[in-house]
Amino acid sequence: MIACEVFENGICSLLSRLVPEGREADAPLPGNLRLWANDARLLMRALPAASVEKLFLLFPDPWPKARHAKRRFVHPLLLPEVARVLEPGATWRVASDDPIYQDWVAKVMAGQVLFEAPAPVAERPQGWPPTRYEAKALRSGRTPLYWTFTRRG
Ligand SMILES: C[S@@+](CC[C@H](N)C(=O)[O-])C[C@H]1O[C@@H](n2cnc3c(N)ncnc32)[C@H](O)[C@@H]1O
Structure with a gap:
């Protein structure tokens, strides 16, 4: 881990x-x-190919301003690196409560072929750890979305 x-x-x-x-x-x-x-993005670039079985990206900073979008972890330029380090069939779990980031994830994942990317769910699936930030988001009335992407083999 x-x-x-x-x-x-x-x-x-x-x-x-x-x-x-x-x-x-x-x-x-x-x-x-x-x-x-x-920086987690440096780790993606440093890890060997197919070395990760599960990846969690839990409530990443959304970088809501368009001019900062390049700093977002879910990004078309980083996706090939994420796919490279994941084993075929590995899962990548992403959670976010930020509407701008939620729309961004939907858009980025709709435009790629490296992962199976079903629609997110609004309730934390089994086997996901709760986080402090998630609790804060729920207390503030925001609705987190939870995605499970699968690395295509
Ligand atoms: C909104 S908080 C969520 C923290 C925690 N994951 C949770 O759910 O309670 C986002 C966290 O991501 C960290 N972070 C932001 N950019 C990062 C990066 N490029 N690499 C690693 N961590 C980063 C920040 O320091 C911050 O603690």
């Missing part, structure tokens, strides 16, 4: 759940966990 988050406090918050208070410096982390405290 690779946990990826560019915001240092996010990584710290994860670590605080994994190691007991006061043992941050020397407590072992789960052996199957790696941390990537950097």
Whole structure:
């Protein structure tokens, strides 16, 4: 498992759940966990081909201004990299509560052939972890959408 988050406090918050208070410096982390405290797009470019079985993109920053659209993780230029690192048949799960990002995901995925891309659902499917941001979105009355894309073989 690779946990990826560019915001240092996010990584710290994860670590605080994994190691007991006061043992941050020397407590072992789960052996199957790696941390990537950097841009997730760089990780996509660095990973070997067909090395990932499941990818979660949970409530990514929507970058709502059109001039910042190139920073969005779901992006026509990044899709080939995402497809490359996923095994054939692997799933890519994406959740967003932002209407601009939701429309963007629908548009980008309608224009590609690398993934099967059925319509999203409005209720978190089984096996997805809840997140803090999702809870905040629900409390504020926003409706998250959940997509499951499958890497074509
Ligand atoms: C809206 S928050 C959602 C946080 C968490 N996934 C959740 O659902 O509670 C978006 C997070 O994505 C992180 N982020 C934004 N761009 C990123 C990137 N290029 N690579 C890695 N993390 C990024 C931000 O630091 C921020 O913590």
